[in-house]
Amino acid sequence: MDMRKLVGRNFARLRRAKGLTQEQVEIRSGFSQQYLSSLERGRRNPTVITLYELAQALEVSHVELVEPDDNI
Template sequence: MALAQTFGRNVRETRQAKGLTLEQLAHDSGMSYSYVGQLERGQRNPSLRTVERVASVLSCAPLSLLSPRESRPGPVPITE
């Protein structure tokens, strides 16, 4: 699976697990609804800044959004 598709699938799974709508994620990350939808469908390649913004809103480590499901147990919470 290509990285864009892995990222999109992981974003969708994490967003849904946290009970956020696509609209909420888009608003909270400062991105358009259509762009976030394209990210989730693997139709856009996210920049590192985009990965960080999405991970921040989802309160998870950026790497957890980029890692294939087989190699990750689930969203990794950010610890400070």
């Protein structure tokens, strides 16, 4: 299981479900749009603190960012 890709897919899915752009999440989280784009593509390995802060920006549980999906 590639956790980077899993987190990226979950982040993108949750962001879209909330109707947010990467730029809006950038404002909420303080992470650059470039970082968020790389994260969604599975090219970043976020820390636990980063996962928590991103979850806060999306107003979801941090667990939702690491939950397995059917695409593994």
